[in-house]
Amino acid sequence: MRRLTVALALLATLASGSHLGSQAVSAENGAPGKGRGTNILVVGIDSRAGLSAAEKRRLHVGGKGCNCTDVMMLVHLSEDERRASVVSIPRDSYVEYATAAGATGPARRGKINGAYAAGGGPLTVRTVEKATGLHIDHFLETGFTGFEQAVDNLGGATVCTDKPLTDENSGLDITAGTHRTDGNTTLRYVRARHVSNRPGDLGRVRRQQRTVAGLLARLTTEKALADPASTARTARALLKSVRSDDRTDLRDLVRIGWALGRLRADRTEFATVPIQDFDHRVPGVGSTLLWHEARAHALWDALGADRPITGDARIQPAPEAPATTNPAGIAVRVDDAAVATALRRDQFVVTDRSASAPAVRPAGPPVITYPAGRDEDAATLAVALPGARLRAVPKTDAFFDVTVGTRPVLVKTVSYDRNRADGAPVTAGHLGCTGTPVPPAAAGPAHPDLTDRK
DSSP states (O other): OHHHHHHHHHHHHHHSSOOSSOEEEOTTTOOEEEOSSEEEEEEEEEOOTTOOHHHHHHHTOOSOOOSEEEEEEEEEEOTTSSOEEEEEOOTTBEEEOOOOTTOOSSOOEEETTHHHHHHHHHHHHHHHHHHHOOOOOEEEEEOHHHHHHHHHHTTOEEEEESSOEEETTTTEEEOSEEEEEOHHHHHHHHHOOOOSSSOHHHHHHHHHHHHHHHHHHHHHHTTTTSSHHHHHHHHHHHHHHSEEOTTOOHHHHHHHHHHHHTOOGGGEEEEEOOEEEEEEEETTTEEEEEEOHHHHHHHHHHHHTTOOOTTOTTTSOOOSSEESSOGGGOEEEESOHHHHHHHHHTTOEEEEOGGGOOSSOOSSSOEEEEETTOHHHHHHHHHHSTTOEEEEEOOSSOOEEEEOOSSOOOOOOOEEOHHHHHHSOEEGGGTOOOSOOOOOTTSOOOOOOOTTOO
């Protein structure tokens, strides 16, 4: 039963902005208007208040907290309760704050996470409503220790990665593969912002979404949200560690939890607000994220109309040749001048080695020889060179070598979009882990079934 508690607590900590119920924008005054469905805003607070020095060391949350929202997810539960859309709102999103009670003068602008420091949960809710045009029906918040305890009460979480992940700031250090992690390690996983292969907020948010998707799948499989009675017991426990607004009571949490427990993976969607500028500099504020106006508007419009967000080309257009990694980070040596020039236009870092090309070309299409372990970058280069053969080899350098053969080469214009790589709308099934989880040494002991605890 307490597993539902954990599910909602995890959503609260990871999602930082989940809405269950959408709203349309009033054409007359621009204020949020009640739409179809239910919107829940769930936030995780970056605060060290009340934590001892030992707790800070254990959680690896040294430094000074900002008393701001570190994580924000908007969860929209459709009116028929047959679909949930979870939208992450990056903490550095640059928005206009709602007007605080009694305030005069022009509206203040800043990072969305600062609304909490300026006016707590109420101002955070109104700011999200102003930025999205959606009405927030319910609000939940929690902190570091609440998240850790929630995961431990579940007996751990499942996290996965195709590469080792380390982050000195969050304390994360896990090997490639699928792992069963305790609350402490899971907290480090979802907080990490400085990992090498997916730095910044979008990669971190995708890891948060993957953790939530895995948790909901596990709770559903174990029938932890199977009926209102068990859900109610879990919700009562949740309210002991997660704060809610005065519009959210036990009945609301039971309805939401039970609905989530009945959803199939293909009826649960995850996305991140589309970003246009990943380094929008603002004097006095610093580096911020600027939303892509047209795509973000399409996202909020879909939620307000209670429509799915996956498959909507207005939110995430489908390019002809999408790349999963940034060509600007791939160094390529090519033995053909024309191909080198075309790849350079695609933003690859190209060295033209046509002067040393063989007099007789090998038969067939181009061959891409690349350092073992760089499969994602190899796939990006292969998008630009359709039909090329891939060959991973142990290499002491970081170059991708392209050997042009006898077959004519067509170089495609690739499209790299960080939004698509890390934040495009996908269903939960696309975020799941495969393989058998292996508990790391740091993980705590397995917990017994908690469904009968009061």
